[in-house]
Amino acid sequence: MKTQYAKNVFQKVLVPVIHGCDSDQSLAAACAITGPSQVILQGLVSVQEGETLSAAAMPVREVRHRLRLLLEAEPALRAREKVQVSYSPWDELVKCAQEIRPDLLVLEWPQAFEALRIPPNALQRPPCDVAILAGPVPETLGRVLVPIRGGPYAELAMRLSLAIAGRLKAEVTALHITPLAAEKPAASFRAIEQVLARLPQVSRQVIATGDPAGAIVEAARQFDLVVLGAAGRPEGQTPLGPVAEAIVRSGQSRVMVVKTRRPMPASFESASAGQSAISILVDKWFAENTYHAYEFTDLGALLELKRKQNLSISLALPALNEQETVGSVIRIVKEALLDAVPLLDEIVLIDSNSQDRTRAIAEAEGVPVFIHQQILPQYGARRGKGEALWKSLLVTRGDLVLWIDTDIVNIQPHFVTGLIGPLLLRPEVQLVKGFYQRPLKVDDMLQAGGGGRVTELTARPLLNLLYPELSGLIQPLAGEYGGRRTALERLPFSSGYGVEIGLLIDVLETFGLSAIAQVDLLERIHHNQPLEALGKMSFTIIQTVFRKLERRYGGHFLDDMNRTMKLIRYEPGRFSLEVQELAEQERPPMLDLPEYRARNRNG
Secondary structure, eight states, X not given: OOOOOOSSSOOOEEEEEETTSOOHHHHHHHHHHSOGGGEEEEEEEEOOTTSOGGGGHHHHHHHHHHHHHHHHHOTTOEEOSSOEEESOHHHHHHHHHHHHOOSEEEEETTHHHHHHTOOTTGGGSOSSOEEEEESOOOSSOOEEEEEEOSOTTHHHHHHHHHHHHHHHXXXXXXXXXXXXXXXXXXXXXXXXXXXXXXXXXXXXXXEEOSOHHHHHHHHHTTOSEEEEEOOSSOOTTOSSOHHHHHHHHHTSSEEEEEEOSXXXXXXXXXXXXXXXXXXXXXXXXXXXXXXXXXXXXXXXXXXXXXHHTTOOEEEEEEESSOTTTHHHHHHHHHIIIIIISTTOSEEEEEEOOOXXXXXXXXXXXXXXXXXXXXXXXXXXXXXXXXXXXXXHHHHOOOSEEEEOXXXXXXXXXXXXXXXXXXXXXXXXXXXXXXXXXXXXXXXXXXXXXXXXXXXXXXXXHHHHHHOGGXXXXXXXXXXXXEEEHHHHTTSOEESSTTHHHHHHHHHHHHHOGGGEEEEEEEEOOOOOOOHHHHHHHHHHHHHHHHHHHHHHHOSOTGGGSOOEEEEEEEETTEEEEEEEEOOOOEEOOGGGOHHHHHHHHHO
């Protein structure tokens, strides 16, 4: 089944169409935030206490007619079939939100609040994220102001601003309001500042003032729209908060006030409140840099892109005792992408001294075979997949270098074309990672979703903790990936199982998050490893991450760490420990080797 990835983080926006209340402005705002196809309309009719609900038959008919007109004007919109009638229309809207789970609810101020009879404190815990619109969003939008005061709603305000600016081609300015006596930025803002530094399209202004509302009102005169968070804690009876309400009452600018459904932190100044702002960056990356293999099924179009850019593409296949699957992997990819359509310029097998027929099968299929222990023997021979990938840079020639594992049972050409596509489309992308569903094969039976155990139990928790910018990678350890030679040759390679996570971290720190893309390769069926092997893999991956931390922060963590792993052995009537050394080593960038530089000069 094909998975869809929206280019906007707001994939489902709910807009109430209320009898007696004009919904045009909230609908226009929703369409400015996301496409019309992502907007859902819910008809509502409010009945006064003491009146019979049956009296609403005519108003319901009028709302249905209004919905039909909206759908005729914009067929991409969606509307809920049933118009809800209630003495408490806000409660009905809450139920609707709980059922369809929208990313955002758009309400007009004050009309929707009056028509829905929203209780004063109802938005302290809204059913979903809420945007409150005061004044119409103009069709042409030049400048958007986002006041950021370190509060809990700054993240949502920035998300909305980026979404609107992306659709309406507007400029975004982040305005940081600080107290006059502040000696340093609040902890909650410091993390936001880190995110803003990675969003060059967002301008920044800082104002120190004792009158935040007055400063924002004055600054807003130069902008077409102001997007800001409501008060984090309730103050009085206003759902907007005193600062936002002062801006609205000034009438100087169109205003959008946001409230998030997430619980408020104990202190707005806590680092945890600010650290959540990193998800702005990650969500934006995920929406823009996540692809599907089905987007790249037109081989002719890919070939034309390759020729226009004068690029060559190499596919290197690492292998160790894969006689059962290596033949089909080579045959299917070679016939489709080298023989029928010359999208690939070469396919090579990088063998790790297999003891079965792996090499003979590859040679019979007509691809060059290299034993990685025999490549660059002057530097020694190490065990491990990372060693094979590192040495594959020496024996391949392509401007783009791809790797896929040779144990794939359900191999199809899209495992390769899915990786090629983003690299041909986006010159700034340096590394593309595949991801997929990984059914676990147990006794010839497939268990859906059982694979990827090291990913979920080790790799992703480590990245979320230590490298949160990479937390959007669905399968950071996937063996199907590729990149530009000019990037790969500059990076060190872990020799073992840490190679994938090590390359991700190095690409992030060398080229930035935007240099990484990921692609859905559907489903991958392969032979899963036993739990003990996965434990060893996790051990080496953790070593790799610590090595990267050493380089970022200095220090010598690994010198003081244990490099041996105690494995538990179960025997009848007794337990014992077996000690194995699992020291994850690292190779220098291939570009540092004189042999590699000489090959490039001669090639």
